[in-house]
Amino acid sequence: MPIFFDVDDTLIDHHSAAEKGALALYRRHMARLSVALSEDEFLARWHESAERHFAAFAAGECSYQEQRRRRIRDFFGAELSDAEADALFGVYLAEYERGWALFPDVLLCLDALQGETLGVISNNATSATLGKLQATGIARRFAVIMTVDVAGVGKPDPVIFRAACAQAGAVAAHCVYVGDKLDTDALAAQRAGLQGVWLNRRAERPQGDPQVLEIRSLLELPKLLRNRGW
Ligand SMILES: [Mg+2]
Structure with a gap:
């Protein structure tokens, strides 16, 4: 069967690895956040944002790359270029992958x-x-x-x-x-x-x-x- x-x-x-990635991103780039957040607030919102945008990807509403950019723009501003969003996501991703x-x-x-x-x-x-x-x-x-x-x-x-x-x-x-x-x-x-x-x-x-x-x-x-x- x-x-x-x-x-x-x-x-x-995944949750532990994502937390490591999110912490790396927060610690390196907290000065660039659109709204000041504590570490705990950032982590809680990161998980929530990831769930929400990932669900949109899973439902076929946006591309895989787009859900990554939407997650970054939630925290660092809607005006970010794709390249800027990808670079910030890369900071998260490197640490996330190391945590698998x-x-x-x-x-x-x-x-x-x-x-x-x-x-x-x-x-x-x-x-x-x-x-x-x-x-x-x-x-x-x-x-x-x-x-x-x-x-x-x-x-x-x-x-x-x-x-x-x-x-x-x-x-x-x-x-x-x-x-x-x-x-x-x-x-x-x-x-x-x-x-x-x-x-x-x-x-x-x-x-x-x-x-x-x-x-x-x-x-x-x-x-x-x-x-x-x-
Ligand atoms: Mg699961």
Whole structure:
């Protein structure tokens, strides 16, 4: 049974890496901010801005490069040229990429699932997704790498989930998908006909949704699949 994973904050600790990148940008260029912000305020707003503009990219409303520029212009001014915005984003990106690391449960989980067809479904661009998987040494574990540029649209749209299932040669009902967001990952996968599993790493709520299976660590996944006869 094919098993698909989300990438950011499921396999790779995106949040910690993004925080390192945002801090590097803040510390080097805080004097250029349109509005003065404390470090904590900057970090909180950086994450919010990233989510918002990335969602626009995943929905096909702007290009990958454009979402990067919009995030920078939120903080450093709408009048920035593309080149200036790209240069500032580059400060963030260098530190963000240096921060890429797997969660400690990932390799143990993937090892336990050896022999299964594994894939990733990401709202990122293909080049960025491959770059992350290669940098962390897990790219060749996945037979399917489904991204927004391949599917034409991102999660929570059912199209991207079904495209991944089709590439794995399986119907949606016979596929499992695991991700860290209850809505755009687990529930969206359920709506597309897959079995959605919510990876609730931070124990955000005692129980997210009775329809969705919930795990707190990827170490729980192989047993969950075995118990269900998957
Ligand atoms: Mg995620």
